[in-house]
Amino acid sequence: MNKAVSRRPESPQPQTMVQSVIADVLRHIHERQLKVGDTVPSEGEFGQQLGVSRTVMREAFKALAAMNIIEVHAGRKARVKAFDSTLMALTLSHGLHTEQLTVQQLWDVRRSMEMRTVVLACMHRSEAVAAALLELTERMRATHNDVAAMTEHDIAFHEEIAKATRNPLFPVLVSSLTQAMRETNPIVWRSRTRSEEQLKVVDWHRDIAEAIRDQDPGRAMEAMSLHFDEALRGLVLSGFN
Amino acid sequence: MNKAVSRRPESPQPQTMVQSVIADVLRHIHERQLKVGDTVPSEGEFGQQLGVSRTVMREAFKALAAMNIIEVHAGRKARVKAFDSTLMALTLSHGLHTEQLTVQQLWDVRRSMEMRTVVLACMHRSEAVAAALLELTERMRATHNDVAAMTEHDIAFHEEIAKATRNPLFPVLVSSLTQAMRETNPIVWRSRTRSEEQLKVVDWHRDIAEAIRDQDPGRAMEAMSLHFDEALRGLVLSGFN
DNA sequence: AATCCCAAACCTATAATACAGGTTGACACA
DNA sequence: TGTGTCAACCTGTATTATAGGTTTGGGATT
Numbered sequence: 001m002n003k004a005v006s007r008r009p010e011s012p013q014p015q016t017m018v019q020s021v022i023a024d025v026l027r028h029i030h031e032r033q034l035k036v037g038d039t040v041p042s043e044g045e046f047g048q049q050l051g052v053s054r055t056v057m058r059e060a061f062k063a064l065a066a067m068n069i070i071e072v073h074a075g076r077k078a079r080v081k082a083f084d085s086t087l088m089a090l091t092l093s094h095g096l097h098t099e100q101l102t103v104q105q106l107w108d109v110r111r112s113m114e115m116r117t118v119v120l121a122c123m124h125r126s127e128a129v130a131a132a133l134l135e136l137t138e139r140m141r142a143t144h145n146d147v148a149a150m151t152e153h154d155i156a157f158h159e160e161i162a163k164a165t166r167n168p169l170f171p172v173l174v175s176s177l178t179q180a181m182r183e184t185n186p187i188v189w190r191s192r193t194r195s196e197e198q199l200k201v202v203d204w205h206r207d208i209a210e211a212i213r214d215q216d217p218g219r220a221m222e223a224m225s226l227h228f229d230e231a232l233r234g235l236v237l238s239g240f241n
Numbered sequence: 242m243n244k245a246v247s248r249r250p251e252s253p254q255p256q257t258m259v260q261s262v263i264a265d266v267l268r269h270i271h272e273r274q275l276k277v278g279d280t281v282p283s284e285g286e287f288g289q290q291l292g293v294s295r296t297v298m299r300e301a302f303k304a305l306a307a308m309n310i311i312e313v314h315a316g317r318k319a320r321v322k323a324f325d326s327t328l329m330a331l332t333l334s335h336g337l338h339t340e341q342l343t344v345q346q347l348w349d350v351r352r353s354m355e356m357r358t359v360v361l362a363c364m365h366r367s368e369a370v371a372a373a374l375l376e377l378t379e380r381m382r383a384t385h386n387d388v389a390a391m392t393e394h395d396i397a398f399h400e401e402i403a404k405a406t407r408n409p410l411f412p413v414l415v416s417s418l419t420q421a422m423r424e425t426n427p428i429v430w431r432s433r434t435r436s437e438e439q440l441k442v443v444d445w446h447r448d449i450a451e452a453i454r455d456q457d458p459g460r461a462m463e464a465m466s467l468h469f470d471e472a473l474r475g476l477v478l479s480g481f482n
Numbered sequence: 483a484a485t486c487c488c489a490a491a492c493c494t495a496t497a498a499t500a501c502a503g504g505t506t507g508a509c510a511c512a
Numbered sequence: 513t514g515t516g517t518c519a520a521c522c523t524g525t526a527t528t529a530t531a532g533g534t535t536t537g538g539g540a541t542t
Contacts, residue, residue: 013314016495026331026476030338037250040521053497058523062259062300063307067328069335073254075504087308088329090267095324095410112357116349163364167346169336186517187371204266226425244503257524283493293525300492316533 017052021060024050026069028078039077040070070203085175090174096183103184103240110177111228114158117174118220120165122213131162133157133209133231137202144198151181157205161212188234204230262301267310280318281311326416333417337424338453344425344481346471351418354467355399356417359449359465361406363458370405373434374398374450378443385439388430392422398446402453416445429475445471 026203029040041049043057050057061078066068071081095101123130137155143149155178192198204227211220270281275309279364282290284298305311312322336342362370377398383392398420403415433439445468452461 016315022307026335029335033338036341044522054314055299055498056495058296059303060302061523064305066263066304068332069280073504074257074521074522075506077505078523080339083332083341087332090409091309091324091328094267094270097274098276100277100324101409108357108408109414110352111412113350116353120349124420129294162461165484167349168342169333169346169350173350182345184489203295259524285493295525296525300524302494313494314533316495316535318534319494 007108017056018063021046021050021056022063025060025064028070034080036082036178038079038080039061040079042077044209052076056077073096083170083172088176089173089179092180093183096180103180103235106177107228107232107235110174111225112162113177115222116177116227117162117165117170117225118208118212119217120170121161122215122220123165125164125212125215129160130209130213132160134206136160137206137209140205141199141202144202145196148182149187149238151185154185155179156179157209161208164212178224179213184238184240187240188238191234191238201230204233256353258297259300259304261298262287264289266301268312271366272457275319275321277323279321281320281412283313283318302456315469317401323338324413325448326413326420329413329417330420333426334421337421344421344476347418347421348469348473348476351415352466353416354411354414355402355465355469356462358403358406358411359453359461361408361411361456362402362453363456363461365407366405366456371450371454373401374453375385375447378447381446384434384439385443388422388427392426395426396420402449406455424481425476425481428481429479432475432479441471 012217025046028034028046034040040046043054043061047054047057057188061070061072065072065078066087068081068083068087070078072078092106094102096103096106136153139153140150140157143153154174158178159171159175162170167170189198192201204223207223208220209229211217211223260318262379265286266281269287270273275281281287281322284295284302288298290293292482302311302373303311306313306319307328309322309324309328311319313319329374333342337347339345346443377394381398384394396416399414400412403412430439433447445464448464449461449468452458
């Protein structure tokens, strides 16, 4: 375990050329009002315009790719990328691993988000969404003794609700916030040994799905609230803080 | 305006060595349970262990730095970095610029988040926080005819509430979600030409601060809800969709 | 024994050159 | 008009070099 905590005040760091180029590329994208899928000038072109080496350009492009600003493929010019949940999910997973936050804290944020998404889903859901949510609860019921499979349906359930909000930001956030279930559910499931307990989890989800089908925001919020109360109880009993 | 939309199906992309190394470094951090501030092996060491060139290591380290996983400084080994709001704020700003989402959508997410943070702030606030919030509303009042300065106090107000939740994730999210105000407020403020209108904005914030001071979640939620209703109206009147 | 200083070793930042393989667009041919 | 070929362009990886910042260990001094 490394313990290299610095005992000296940190000197202000000069802006590196890579950092400067990252900002230049972002400015280029925004000034020209580029959209998702539009090409960005190549490493070579940018390098010439900005008067920097290929090394600096490559490093800046890799950083921009890591930030999901551009996507880069061999032989093709980089293009503006659509944002997705991967980056934030990784940040949250890293935050949990490095003990910057706890599962309960993550769940509290999830809860406040999903109390809103479930209301919006009641208002905006299509018939297909209503059917899909009920189908997902049936799949959860059918797989309740295979925690990995059930977790995937559970995650899909919450993502489907977020998509039904018709606000593109909610699916990204909810998806990011739910990935941790892949790590927590197997452990929580060990404390739910009896079939009735496992099936109760499914019931909470079915109640939510029915409220959304019936377009009843009050019932949906109640059902989601109960679901989160019980999920939090499960986490606590399993030793998650 | 570039219009390079690909007309061919995209072939599956092989994993590059840089991507592979990014995953290796993340695994290293998590397997050794490194914490914020702990050093990571140098580019040279990792390059030797993984059998890759310095170029690949540098590019991977830059990507990890861009993701706020590590911080990198000349002459020192990289270290595990604390997460902060900068990355997500940049993603959201980029999303707005590239028309992947709208200001109203961003505000809706903000609203659901802040309806929760204000309740938690009532429960967890210290005397210092209560005083700071009231002070910030006074500063907003004193600067109501300088929109840039007032915006900074406004942002600080919301960030202070998020910090009072004692959940480290809320300040990150709220801070990320509020940075856009630097762009929207100057435009919205043009539609609030009369002093009384401007001061009403300050009143909403003061009402929130007073409810938090009085530890009254119901009043706090009402005041926050009114604030967001009115802020949304201002956005709509200013042409933001 | 504790502290300070300095040089060597180590560290990242940038540049240049080379080779490799993938993609695109223009041109020729059927 | 559709297909194949090839040159130009594109990113991926490696190596070597120079520059400046940081850390560490050994020796000198108090």
